[in-house]
Amino acid sequence: MLADKNLKEFLKETASNSPVPGGGSVAALSAGLAAALTAMVANLTIGKKGYEELEEEMTVIAKEAEKYKDLFIEYIDKDSDAFNQVMDAFKLPKETEEEKEIRKNKIQEALKNAALVPLEVARTALKIMDIIEKVVVKGNKNAVTDGAVAAMMARTATLSALYNVKINLGSIKDAEFVEKTQKEVRQIEEDVVRLEKEILGKVVL
Amino acid sequence: MLADKNLKEFLKETASNSPVPGGGSVAALSAGLAAALTAMVANLTIGKKGYEELEEEMTVIAKEAEKYKDLFIEYIDKDSDAFNQVMDAFKLPKETEEEKEIRKNKIQEALKNAALVPLEVARTALKIMDIIEKVVVKGNKNAVTDGAVAAMMARTATLSALYNVKINLGSIKDAEFVEKTQKEVRQIEEDVVRLEKEILGKVVL
Numbered sequence: 001m002l003a004d005k006n007l008k009e010f011l012k013e014t015a016s017n018s019p020v021p022g023g024g025s026v027a028a029l030s031a032g033l034a035a036a037l038t039a040m041v042a043n044l045t046i047g048k049k050g051y052e053e054l055e056e057e058m059t060v061i062a063k064e065a066e067k068y069k070d071l072f073i074e075y076i077d078k079d080s081d082a083f084n085q086v087m088d089a090f091k092l093p094k095e096t097e098e099e100k101e102i103r104k105n106k107i108q109e110a111l112k113n114a115a116l117v118p119l120e121v122a123r124t125a126l127k128i129m130d131i132i133e134k135v136v137v138k139g140n141k142n143a144v145t146d147g148a149v150a151a152m153m154a155r156t157a158t159l160s161a162l163y164n165v166k167i168n169l170g171s172i173k174d175a176e177f178v179e180k181t182q183k184e185v186r187q188i189e190e191d192v193v194r195l196e197k198e199i200l201g202k203v204v205l
Numbered sequence: 206m207l208a209d210k211n212l213k214e215f216l217k218e219t220a221s222n223s224p225v226p227g228g229g230s231v232a233a234l235s236a237g238l239a240a241a242l243t244a245m246v247a248n249l250t251i252g253k254k255g256y257e258e259l260e261e262e263m264t265v266i267a268k269e270a271e272k273y274k275d276l277f278i279e280y281i282d283k284d285s286d287a288f289n290q291v292m293d294a295f296k297l298p299k300e301t302e303e304e305k306e307i308r309k310n311k312i313q314e315a316l317k318n319a320a321l322v323p324l325e326v327a328r329t330a331l332k333i334m335d336i337i338e339k340v341v342v343k344g345n346k347n348a349v350t351d352g353a354v355a356a357m358m359a360r361t362a363t364l365s366a367l368y369n370v371k372i373n374l375g376s377i378k379d380a381e382f383v384e385k386t387q388k389e390v391r392q393i394e395e396d397v398v399r400l401e402k403e404i405l406g407k408v409v410l
Contacts (some may be wrong), residue, residue: 004211004212006209006212007209007211007215007234007237010212011237011238011241011274012277013272014238014241015246015270016244016245016248017245019245022245023353026358029212030236030238035220036220037219037228039221040220040222041333043220043222044222069220073212073216117326141380143224145372148368149368152230152361152364152365153235153365156357156360159357163353166350166410167410181377187376194376205375
C-alpha cells in the first residue's frame with residue numbers, strides 16, 4: 001500500500017505523470033499529519049509537571065488522535081483506488097446497447113464512490129478540529145505551534161478533499177445525490193474555515 | 206534521514222512523545238507535497254492533445270517543481286536537526302562564568318538557526334506559488350484540483366513554517382534580528398494568504 005512507501009518515493013510518485021497518488025491521497029495524508037501532531041501534543045502533555053490534572057483527558061485524546069491517524073492512512077490508498085475504479089469503468093466495452101448500459105452504470109457507480117471517499121476524509125478531518133482545539137488550549141505550552149500546524153493541516157486536508165468531491169459531482173447524473181452532497185460540502189467548507197480561524201486565535205506564542 | 210522512513214513510520218514518530226519530527230518538519234513535508242503536485246500537473250500536461258504549445262513551458266515547470274520537491278525533502282531533516290541543536294545547547298555545562306557565557310551564546314546561535322531554517326521553508330513555499338498558478342491556469346484541465354490542492358498545501362506549509370519562526374523569535378535576544386525577521390514574517394504571511402485566494406479563484410471545476 002502507498003503508506004508503506006518512504007516519503008521520498010511517495011513524493012516522487014506523486015510528482016510523476018501518473019494521476020495517482022494525487023490531490024485526494026495528499027488530502028488524506030495531510031489529515032493524517034494533523035492527527036499525528038494532535039497525538040504528539042497530547043503525548044507531550046502526559047506526565048509533564050503542571051499538567052497532572054489533564055493526564056486522563058490527554059490520554060484519551062492521544063488514543064483518539066492515533067486512531068484517526070491510522071484511519072487517514074487507509075484513506076491514502078482508498079482515494080487512489082476510487083480514482084482507478086473510475087478509469088477502469090471508462091475502459092469497459094461499449095459495442096452493444098447492453099454493454100453501453102452496463103458501462104454507463106458502472107461509471108456512475110464509480111464516480112459516486114470517488115466522491116464519497118474524499119467526502120468521508122473531509123467529514124473526519126473536520127471532526128478532529130475538536131481535539132486539536134483541546135490540545136492547543138490545554139496542552140503543553142511548548143508544543144502549541146504543533147497544535148497550530150495541526151489545525152492548518154486539517155483545514156487544508158478538508159478543503160482539498162472537498163475539491164475532489166466537487167470535481168466528481170460534475171459528472172454524476174443523480175441530481176438528488178448531487179444536490180444533497182453539494183449542500184454538505186458547503187456546510188463543511190464553512191465550518192472548517194471558521195474552526196481553523198477560531199483555533200489559531202487561541203494560540204498564544 | 207527522515208525522508209527514508211515510510212509514511213506509516215513517519216506518522217507514528219510524529220505522533221509519539223518525542224518533540225521531533227514536529228510541526229516544522231511537517232511544514233517542510235507539506236511544501237514538498239505542494240511541489241510534487243505541481244510537477245504532476247505539469248507532467249500530465251506534457252504530450253497531451255490540445256496542450257502542444259505548452260510543451261516547453263510545462264517541461265521547465267516540471268523540472269523546477271521537482272527540484273523544489275527535493276529541496277523541501279532536505280528541510281524535513283534540517284528542521285528537526287535545528288530543534289535538536291537548541292536542545293543540545295541547553296544541556297551544555299553551566300558551572301563556571303565562562304561555561305555560562307559559552308552556553309548562553311550557543312543557545313542564541315541555535316535559536317537563530319532554528320528560526321532561519323523554517324524561514325527559508327516559508328520563503329521557498331511562497332516562491333512556488335508562482336508555478337502553482339501557472340499549472341492551475343494553463344495546465345491539464347483534468348488535473349486542476351491537484352493544482353488547487355498544491356496551492357492550499359503551499360499556503361499551510363508557509364504559515365506553519367512561520368509559526369516555527371515566531372516561537373523561536375520569542376527567545377532570541379538580538380533585537381535587530383528579531384525586528385527584521387518579524388517584518389519579513391508578516392510580509393510573507395500577507396502574500397501567501399493573498400496568493401492562495403487568487404489561485405483558488407482561478408480554479409474552474
